[in-house]
Amino acid sequence: MPGRPLDALVPSGGQGQGQCAVYSVQHGLLTHPPSRISISVRWARGNCLRIAFFNKLPPCEEEDEASEMISQQATSGKVLELRLGSAEVDDAEKRRLSYASAPAFALLQSHKQLMMTSKDLISLDWWEHVMEFSRSISTILGSTRDDSSPVGQNSSMLKQIPEDDLDYWDGVASALAVGWLDFAVTFLRMHGSYQLDQLDNRQTENGLVEAVAVLILKMPRMRPSLPASGLGQCFNLKPDFVKAWDKWRGQVAILDCSAFWNECGHHETMRGLKRLIRIMLGDIDTLASVTCHWMELLISHFLYIRPFAMALEGMLSLSKKCIQLKSPAADKQLTELILGIIGDDIEVILAECSQIFDSWMLSHMIELLTAKSFQAELLLHDEKYSLGGISLQELHRLVYAQVLSSHSFTWQIAPIYLASCPRQGLGFLEILLLRQPVAGDNQLALKVLEICRLYELDAVGKSILKIVGMHHWKHGRKGAGIFWLQQARDENRLNAIAEHLLGFVGKSVSDDAFQQWEGLIDLLGSENEAAGGLAFLHKYRDFKKALRFVQDARSNETNNQKVTGAARKAVSSLMQLMRNPSTPQQFWISLLHDSVELLKWPDHALVNVAETNLLLSKLQEFSLARVRGDFEASKSDDSPQILQQVRLALATNLGRAILLE
Template identity: 25%
Template sequence: MGEEDNPQIIGVPDDLCSRAGMSVTWRTGNKLCVFPHKHVNAYSGDKRSNFHPCESRVHFLRPEVNLFSPTLRKLVNESNGIFLSIRNINGTSSEEVRPALVKHSKQYRSILRACVESLQDAAEKSTDEKPLLENFLTIFYNVECVWHLTEILYVDTLPGDVVLPQLLEWVRFHFPSRELEAIKILAKKTIGAELENINYWDAVRGCALHGKLDVVRALLSLHTKADHPAFVTADNVLKTMPIYNVYGGYSVNEFTMRWKHWQMDLVSNLEYKAFMIDHNLEELMRLVVGEDKILWEFAKYAEAWYELVAAKLFYSSPCCKQAELAHHANYIAEKWPTGRNLDHVILALMEGDLHKVIQEIQYMNDNGWFAAHLTDLLFSCEKLNIIDKDQTNVTAQLHESLILDYGSTLFGHSSLWQCGASYLEHCPTQGLARLEILLQSIPLGTEARIQKLLNVARNNSMTNVVSSICKIQGIKCIRQKRLGNALAWAIKAQDGPFATYIADQFLKRYAENGELECREMLENLGAYMLTSDRLTFLGKYCEFHQMYEIGEFKEAARLLVSLIISNLTPKYFWSILLIDAIPLLEAEDVILSSEDTFILMRCIEEHGDDPKFQDKTEIFRLAAARNLARALNSEGCQAEQ
């Protein structure tokens, strides 16, 4: 039954919503925003609201995600590893790929079985969450049951497509109660077990339905009349019954001939009333010979209709192939009330209707885990072939859609979003577009999470996402007056305009208080200073200070002149460069050449009108004139030599 058939009513505890009305809008991550809203139209009239002023609230609603429960987190993480491992399977033919896919299918079942066992343990120990855990237990027990059958019918198929051997194993594994009862009886080793244990014949019939003939023989050997010819004959019948084995050395035709001879002998014994000594024994032999009437009389000893399917095949059609399974399954299912979702899924599997299987398993309330992973496995096995009503093959679209939905669901959890990202990365059509949107919806939070977000974005070449995250963090740092961190974020984003803005903040603060912040970082920018022209200017200016402080005046002068002629200097910083040049002009040794001095003199003519430099103008001109004279004299002497 779909959820639309049983809608859930959710109350919104908001008085304003009840008085004014409310509206709903979608939000990222399958969330709904509910808020007070007075509905108006063209005829409502333009008048002041009766609800003004008021305090309004926005309520966020989202479906409950079972997978976010701590008890299911291990399942999510481990299945993600298997999903990614399937992507790495290499092979040129289906014969090479199939063994690897069988292995991965069994790994999926293994983690499902571990999940079921952990839920059982948790449910036994818990009191408050017991109903919830038992609900999870039912869901994932059914999931594992369906997965096992899917593996038998579509992944790990036997040569010749004979289904009975594995189908019997599946039934025995999922319905062990009769065999467990038989083990209790056998453990006592008491002759006359039918007198001592009222469940004796129930255990015999249940084991017979599952084809456990060795257990049936062992139980019959404990009967009071075990030495009677009727029981001896029955034991011999069960002992000699041919059991088909793919690797037994017989072809299907040879086995069928042997089996029919054995069946004719049993029919003859029944006709001659060989088992009349005990009514229960005779009924058992009639089941073994394949009588349909007795099969239905034994139905009360079965928990599900598919137990009867396995019994019918075992005693009537032991070499049944997968293509014939649908006929037998429908024959049994039509006479058995199949109202559960699990029954519909199993019948669809036996009918080979994988489209219906995928539709039905989406109602299992596992938040898409099952549909996504099972469909992915079947798609990898090339077993899916979904045709829509327009006769268009939509297999690839369906496959991607289910993975998209599951991956998007995981983005609703604070730590599972990385798993979700790995699913979206493997959706070739819409995955990266969806991933880009969802990455930007995640609250940034801690530094570790931010780095994870950036890694995912970079690995998928999402430069816009990287830039957006870094800019948000950079702006936060600016507001906290941490310019060094802000610059680091701008560099990570390779965002030129943002780096320019932050470099400007460094330069303006220096212009105001004469102190260059984060010197160590600025001195080690290296190639990162090329992120923007302004950052290049800041890096080179910091380098100028470094050279000046260690006494490398000629190198400092070279850097200063290069900054002046580079046209990178912001307008508000010209006066500072000119002031920095004065000590170099007045140095005892000639540091600035005549050409450099002419450059500085032209610079003061163009930019010396800054009010901050007015009191330094005469000093600069005098220092420049003296340096020019000394430089010309020095250069003239060098020329004569």
């Protein structure tokens, strides 16, 4: 409750030292006999539980000064505030805020990019997007308004005649001063004159109380609508509001001058109602006396003294006057921040926010500051040499992104904020992605690659593919390694792997080493220009399969045409290999030796004159290279018998081909 009731709350034992705070309170409540103690348990703001103890000793028979002092002490109580859980926001809650606010921030940035590329959008549209962003963040943070009072809403604990207690009238006046109309009306109608046994004797008094309550109910409010429990009359247009306000203020003045006050026999009621009327008439001394905080006094000014004020007109000077009257000793930083907001002083706002809030708040509130303030836009978007050529806006986002990047649970939402930093954001994003331990985690690698795709970081994506591919290859997962390197189109590493594989590939159809690697070669595909040397392995595999098929056909097939067709396919595969510059030279003699059967085909020559001359030239080059020592050939392929056998087969085929042509 604002005003006097809270002014009586005095911390005992030092507030803020732990999770408990104890306050003394003068309550003026009547406890039920035979118990002399009443207890009220209420949830307060956030995770705070309020437990109020109220005691009342029986009246002393002797009304001396000492007994009166004891009675005053006995009617005091204690309010215990117990914070359940940590007072600070824990890590889990911070992560929840981070994940919940990231979509709203990303949506706002997408709208900004759309505005920069489209000329049809106007500033009003951007302001609507900012307000939607603000509402989203507000929903994420949740409502922190505490509508409960220290005593709670247990009206049965109130005195049967509350109007005799000055604290009762102080509470109603404080609530009315800050616009808690529903609270004021509710407690006014708890007045003792509403009781059936009092109604006949206190008709005039009850009529005055009800008249004040009705005036409070009909107080004009210039706003589109009110909540379900809100009181007052709403007006959208200023002329209608001015007319209704003058009429309502006139009714209040008429009641203030009414002759019925002379017939009111209860002094405390007349005094309390008169103070409520002075509040509604905007008496500055009364407003100052019933409010305890400068913000309450400021609100009462705009409710009853300056109801027609628009926006922030004269609000800063009025706020400073209210601070002088109330002079807050605590929350100095918050007061300076509020004054900066009221005075539209962006530098003060940023300075105070940097001291009060963390990086999450700073990175999300900037859009609200720059939405309709040209000065704020210049200050926050101006690139400063002292900051390394970046703006204050980018600095706060980089700091928040660094906080997100430092935790394994939140690093994946850091790119959203880094991408909104035009100067250094993408550079830090590349560093963040390259530092992820993707080598042994395919799921993490896929996540990083998806981020690279979204932000068009092709170079980083290729580096990630290479890292994962080489990790698989070094740990014996050859097929997975080749797959990732193919995705990266890393010709250098694939060619190096091809050279490594060539030492294990067999030189004949029956070689077990070739069959061991044949499944790995199948991963290369039929057309893979990016594979470099690995393309030879695929073609070599096809040639081996063709030879195997020819041997099987000659053993099982009776149709000579089908056998000859299979042989021609094997010859075609042979010529592709011999014409391909990527075919290693040390494999030429092996290919020619495996093709002797094709060169000696019984029916007719399968290799024409031009193709035979090409094979002879390859054989000659191989012989010269072997003499020069350009490579180390296999002993089985390098034997004179094999070379002689290949030369004889080529010469025989050449003669048959010449005769055929």
